[in-house]
Amino acid sequence: MTKVRLCLKLAAGCLLLLWLAVAAGSAGQWQRDYHPSPKAQGGKYRIAYCETEAFANYAATLYNLVQGLAKLGWVTGVEDLPYTPGQKDTQAMWEWLAAHDTGPYIEFVANGYYTYQADPGIRIAVRQAILSRLNHTSDIDVMLAMGTWPGQDLATDAHHVPTLIFSTSNAVRSGIVASDIDSGRDHIWAHMDANRYRRQLEVFHDIFGFKRLGIVYEDTVMGRSVAALEDVNAVAQERGFEVVWRHVDDKTRQGDPKLYVRQALAAHRELAAEVDAMYLTQYSHRSSAMLPELLQPFYDQKIPVFAQQWGNENVNGALLSVSTTDFSGIGRFGAEVIVRTLQGEKPRSLPQVFERTPLIVLNLKVAAQIGWTVPVDIILSADDVYR
Numbered sequence: 001m002t003k004v005r006l007c008l009k010l011a012a013g014c015l016l017l018l019w020l021a022v023a024a025g026s027a028g029q030w031q032r033d034y035h036p037s038p039k040a041q042g043g044k045y046r047i048a049y050c051e052t053e054a055f056a057n058y059a060a061t062l063y064n065l066v067q068g069l070a071k072l073g074w075v076t077g078v079e080d081l082p083y084t085p086g087q088k089d090t091q092a093m094w095e096w097l098a099a100h101d102t103g104p105y106i107e108f109v110a111n112g113y114y115t116y117q118a119d120p121g122i123r124i125a126v127r128q129a130i131l132s133r134l135n136h137t138s139d140i141d142v143m144l145a146m147g148t149w150p151g152q153d154l155a156t157d158a159h160h161v162p163t164l165i166f167s168t169s170n171a172v173r174s175g176i177v178a179s180d181i182d183s184g185r186d187h188i189w190a191h192m193d194a195n196r197y198r199r200q201l202e203v204f205h206d207i208f209g210f211k212r213l214g215i216v217y218e219d220t221v222m223g224r225s226v227a228a229l230e231d232v233n234a235v236a237q238e239r240g241f242e243v244v245w246r247h248v249d250d251k252t253r254q255g256d257p258k259l260y261v262r263q264a265l266a267a268h269r270e271l272a273a274e275v276d277a278m279y280l281t282q283y284s285h286r287s288s289a290m291l292p293e294l295l296q297p298f299y300d301q302k303i304p305v306f307a308q309q310w311g312n313e314n315v316n317g318a319l320l321s322v323s324t325t326d327f328s329g330i331g332r333f334g335a336e337v338i339v340r341t342l343q344g345e346k347p348r349s350l351p352q353v354f355e356r357t358p359l360i361v362l363n364l365k366v367a368a369q370i371g372w373t374v375p376v377d378i379i380l381s382a383d384d385v386y387r
Helices: 003-027 056-071 091-099 120-136 148-154 196-208 221-226 229-239 250-254 259-272 288-300 327-342 364-369 376-381
Strands: 045-051 106-115 142-146 163-166 188-190 212-217 242-247 277-280 305-307 320-323 359-363 384-386
Touching: 045 120, 045 148, 056 091, 056 142, 056 163, 056 327, 091 106, 106 120, 120 148, 142 148, 142 327, 148 163, 148 221, 163 327, 196 229, 196 277, 196 320, 212 221, 212 229, 212 259, 221 229, 229 242, 242 259, 259 277, 259 288, 277 288, 288 305, 359 364, 359 376, 364 384
Parallel strands: 045 106, 045 142, 142 163, 163 188, 212 242, 212 277, 277 305, 305 320, 359 384
Antiparallel strands: 320 359
C-alpha cells in the first residue's frame, strides 16, 4: 500500500471518529429537529449575501447551501436553480432565488446581493453600505459572507446581525474568528477546515518526495492568504524541502488582461530551471484556456504540477490534485448552521469545524507527458481520473 493511500485511509478514519464524537453529543446534530417554523414576527426570514469576487468555490458553496436548506424542508422549488459545476457566477443564482417563490420560510433578498469584485475601492464602499443597512434598516435576519474580505469586514461589533462566513483560506489567521471552536463574537460564525492545504502538500510530498517546490503568488496579504503560504512554508520546514517563489502583480490585470499571462509565463520558465515540483495556487481570473501555455515549461522539463484548486486545473494541465470537492457536505453542514441560527441559537455557540473528505484527482495524459508511470495503488485510490 502506498503512503498516499495510507494517508487517505487514516484521514478517513479520523473523520469517522470525529463524526462519532459529534453524534454522541446531544444525540448528534443529524438527529436535531430542523423542522421549518415560521418567523415569530410574521413574514419570511430574509437572507443577504456578500462575496469577495466571482469564484467557483463561492458558487459551489452557495448552490449547495440552498440544496441543503431544501433537504431540511426550509426552501422548495429550487431544483432548477441555474448552476453548472465550475461556474464562478453567483449573481445569476441569487437573482433566480430572489425572483422565484422558494416557500413560506426564507426570502433571498433581491437587493441583498453584494460583491467586492476583488477591488479595494469597491470593498470600502460596499462594506459601508452593508454595515449601514445592518445597523439602521434592520431588514436582514442572516448575512452570508463568502471569502476573506467580507469575513474580515463583517466580523465586527459594528453590527449584531448573525453573519455566517464561508470559503476563507483560514478564518483564524485572517483575524475573522478567535479560534477553530470559538468565533469570539456571539453573532459571528465561520466554517473552519484549517488543515486542508497541509493535507494536499503532505500527500504530494509522500508521492514524489520533491526537494524544491515552486510557487507563484501575488505578494499581498490577500495573495499570500489565497496561496496558503503559511501552510506551504510550515510543511516545507517539517518535511525538509525548499520553497522557491516568484511573484505576479494581480492588480495590473485591470489595465492589461494579458499581463498576468506574460508575468506568470516568465515566472514559470524561471522556476522550471530551478525546481523539481510545482504547486499551482488559486487565481480566480486565470482561465482554463491559459493553462496549457502556462504549464508547458514544467512539462518540457518533466516536472509534476500539483493543483491547489480542483476541476479545470486538472482537466487542462495539472498532473494531480488532492481536492476538497465535497461541497454537498459543507452545503448540508452550513444549511444546518443557518437553520439553527434562524431558530434562535447564537452563531458563536455552533460548531465551526467541518473537514471535507480529500479526493485524489489525476490526469493520466499529463503523467504520460512527463514520463511518470503511475503506481497502480494511486490509480485505484484516485476518485477522478482524466485520460
